[in-house]
Amino acid sequence: MLFLADFSVIKPDFGLLFWSTIFFLIFWLLIGRFAFKGIANGLKERARSIQESLDEAKKARVEMQNLVSENEQLLAQAREERAQILREAKEAKDQIIAEARDRAKAEGQLLINNAKEAIENLKNEAMVDVKNKAGLLALEVAERVLRKELSNDDAQVNYVQTLLKEIK
C-alpha cells in the first residue's frame, strides 16, 4: 500500500532530541532535587510520627493499666490498714476496760481492807474500852464487896490470912 505520508515518528529529529533532553534534565534536576526529596522526606517524617503516636498510645495504655492496678493495690492496702486499725482500737478498748476494771477492783479491795482495818481498830479500841469499863466495874464491884465484907473484922482477918497464905 502506498502511504503518501511519512512515518516520521521513528526518525528521531534533532530538535525533539534537544528539547526532550533539556526539559527532562530541567525537570529531573529541579524537581528531583527540590520536590521529590522533600516529598519523600515528608512521607518518611509522617510515617515516623504516626508510628511514634501509635507507640505512645500503646505505652499510655500500658501505663494506664499499671495505674489502675496500682490504685487497686493501694485501695486494698488501705482497706487492710483500716481493718487493722479497727482491730487494734478494739484491742486497746478491751485492754483499757480490763485495766480499769482491775484497778477498780483493786481499789475496792483496798477500801474494804482499810475499812476492815478501821473496823478492827475500832473494835479493838472498843474492846479496850469495854475491858477498861469492865475492870473499873469489877473494881467498883470489888470495892463495894470489899467494903461490905471488911465491916466484919474477923472475917476480914481470916480472908487476909487466906490471901496471905495463897501468896506464900
Next chain:
Amino acid sequence: MYKYLIILLSLLAVQATSYASPEDTTHTHNALHESGDHSHGACGIEHETEFDAGSTALHHIADANVYSIGPFNLPLPCFLYVPTEGWYVFSSSKFDIGHHGTGHKAINGFVLDGGTVRRVADESFPKTEVLVDGFKHSDVDGKFVSHVCYNGQLYLTDAKSTADFGVFGGGITSFYDFSLTKNSTSLLLMTILLIWVFMSVNAAYKKRKGKAPAGLQNFIEPIFIFIQDDVCKPFLGNKWEKYLPFIMSIFFFVLVLNFYGQIPFFGGANVTGNLAFTMVLAIIAFLVTNFSGNGHYWKHILWPPGVPLYVKVILVPVEIIGVFIKPLTLMLRLFANLTAGHLVILVFISLIFIFGNSGESVGASLGAAVGSFFLTMFMMAIELIVAFVQAFVFAILTASYIGAATEEAHH
C-alpha cells in the same frame, strides 16, 4: 438510555471530525481553493479523492511545526539551522498555514508540508517569501518523497535531519530543525505543569507537616508511594533514596505525556510515541545505569567469575551487547506501544470515512460510526491502561537495571 447514546454518538462524530477531517476535507477544499485561486494543475498535482486511512493516521501521530486543535492552527516558533547559511528564526504563521498543516508560502526556501518544515535545497528556488502552489507526494522505492510546486515547476524538498543515520530512512540532510514543535511545546507545557504540581505538593508537605494530606497532595501521594514502595525500594535496595528522584522523574514525565497525548480534541501530541523522546530517556537511563555501575557489575560483564573460559568467550560479548540492548528495548517498547495505540484509534475512526466513501454514502458512514464508536471507546480505555503501564514499566525496568548495576557482591 437513548439520550445518552445520542450524546455519545454526537460526541464521537465531533471527535471523528477533529481526528480525521483535515485529511478528508483537505483535498476537496484544496481542490476548490486551488482551482479558484491559483493556476493549478501545472505541476500535474493530482489530489487523491480516495480517503487514505494510513496517511491520515501517520499524519496525525507525526510531530508538526504547527499545533492544530480542531480547525485552529496555532503557530509555533521555528528555529531552523542550515549549516551553509546559519540560523533562521520565525513563527510558523508566516507559512500562511492552511488545511492539513500545509503552508501556502515558502519562507527563505523553507516550506510547510503536512505541518512539517521542509527545505528546498535547489539554488534556483527563491530565498524570500513566495507563494507556492502545492505539494506532490510520491513513493520512490518505499521512501516518502515530497515536491513543492512553485511557478509551474516541481522542486524536491528535503526533510529535516534525523539522528537515525539512515536506519529508518532518515539521515543528515541540508538543514536541522530545532523548532519548538508540537511535541516540544507539549513537553514544555507538561514540564511546567509537573514543576508546578510537585513544587506545590512539596510545599504542602512543609506547610501541612504532621497533618493528613489534602487536595493535590492527596492525589499525588498514592502514586508517589506506589512508585516509591513498589519500584524503588524492592529494586534499589538500600540505595533507593539516591535514585528515587531519577525514577520518579522518569515515571511522572512519561505518565503525564502519555496521558496528555490521549486527551481528545487536544491535538493528541504523540510525544512518548516519538522515537526521539524515548531515545533521550533511554540514553539518560543508560548513562545513569552505567555510571552507577560498581566493580561487581563490571566484573560480571567483562570477566564473569566461576565460568569456564570457553563459556566466557560466548558470555562476555553477550553481556556487553546486553548493556546496550537494555536501553534499546526501553526506547522501542515505549515508542511502539504508544504509537501503535494512537494508530489503532485513528484507524478505527478512519473506518467511518472508509465506509462512507469520503462522504458519498452517509448511511454506511453512520453504520460505521456506531461500530467505530464501540471499537474506539474500547481502544481508548485500553490506551489509558497502556499509558499507565508503560510509564510504570519504564520506571520499573530502569530501577531494575540500576539495581543490578549497584548491587553489592553477595557470594
